[in-house]
Amino acid sequence: MDSNVNHASAVTVNQQLFKQGAEARLFTGSFFGRKTIVKERFSKKYRHPELDERLTKERMRAELKGLMRCKNIGIWTPAVYFVGSKSNTVHMELLENVDTVNIYIGKLLMGCVDGSCDVQCTNKLKQLAEEVGITVGKMHLAGIIHGDLTTSNILIDTTNVENESTKPKLALIDFGLSHVDNSAEDKGVDLYVLERALTSTFSNIPWFFDIVLTSYRGTYTSGGEEVFKKLEEIRLRGRKRTMIG
Ligand SMILES: Nc1ncnc2c1ncn2[C@@H]1O[C@H](COP(=O)(O)OP(=O)(O)OP(=O)(O)O)[C@@H](O)[C@H]1O
Ligand SMILES: [Mg+2]
Numbered sequence: 001m002d003s004n005v006n007h008a009s010a011v012t013v014n015q016q017l018f019k020q021g022a023e024a025r026l027f028t029g030s031f032f033g034r035k036t037i038v039k040e041r042f043s044k045k046y047r048h049p050e051l052d053e054r055l056t057k058e059r060m061r062a063e064l065k066g067l068m069r070c071k072n073i074g075i076w077t078p079a080v081y082f083v084g085s086k087s088n089t090v091h092m093e094l095l096e097n098v099d100t101v102n103i104y105i106g107k108l109l110m111g112c113v114d115g116s117c118d119v120q121c122t123n124k125l126k127q128l129a130e131e132v133g134i135t136v137g138k139m140h141l142a143g144i145i146h147g148d149l150t151t152s153n154i155l156i157d158t159t160n161v162e163n164e165s166t167k168p169k170l171a172l173i174d175f176g177l178s179h180v181d182n183s184a185e186d187k188g189v190d191l192y193v194l195e196r197a198l199t200s201t202f203s204n205i206p207w208f209f210d211i212v213l214t215s216y217r218g219t220y221t222s223g224g225e226e227v228f229k230k231l232e233e234i235r236l237r238g239r240k241r242t243m244i245g
Contacts, residue, residue, distance in 0.1 A: 066175025
């Protein structure tokens with residue numbers, strides 16, 4: 001893979017694939033001794049080449065802006081080290097000792113008998129739900145729409161996770177569809193995507209998303225209520241679509 005760099009030893013990309021997404025391939029690598037994730041957006045052959053190039057660049061730009069904007073308001077995101085504009089790559093900090101929230105909830109629930117949580121598991125889930133609500137609330141308060149707010153795009157630091165008194169530390173990633181918009185509609189869609197991601201995988205903890213919403217509302221006091229109204233509308237539209245098929 002062409003990483004678009006002359007001093008090859010300073011910026012490296014391992015050939016072995018780390019993850020394959022719908023629009024991007026992820027590799028590990030290094031940037032002046034720091035471990036990196038290299039996200040390469042590849043072209044979609046079924047798209048017109050010009051449109052494809054435009055969309056790829058737009059998504060890369062959105063990714064960079066989203067990462068920076070969130071970092072600026074104190075949300076944990078990977079630092080961006082280098083951008084390969086010819087190879088459509090973003091070389092970013094590798095966040096170590098993290099799980100996606102999806103995997104993490106699954107692990108917690110696996111330790112529970114009969115799908116019902118014990119006290120410790122419930123407490124951890126409650127803390128996590130609160131922190132998810134705070135993080136998304138902060139982001140929306142700043143007018144940032146994530147655009148793909150699934151549980152795979154929220155990472156949790158697993159280093160100190162055993163300690164009950166430390167709050168879960170969350171990072172947001174995958175900003176390729178992000179933008180800035182202060183309308184309640186797009187924020188409602190973000191919440192709806194998150195709700196669907198949670199309820200489709202973890203139907204046995206329906207209270208989790210309620211806690212997310214309560215802490216979201218507590219963080220985004222100026223606009224949360226309006227977003228909830230939109231969320232309700234979007235849910236209804238979703239249900240109608242499912243009924244029509
Ligand atoms: N900086 C990072 N540090 C650690 N892990 C990461 C990092 N970036 C991505 N990952 C891991 O790789 C997975 C995929 O990354 P990402 O969500 O950015 O790509 P994607 O979903 O394939 O992209 P897209 O939705 O743009 O096609 C994440 O769910 C996460 O597990
Ligand atoms: Mg993703």
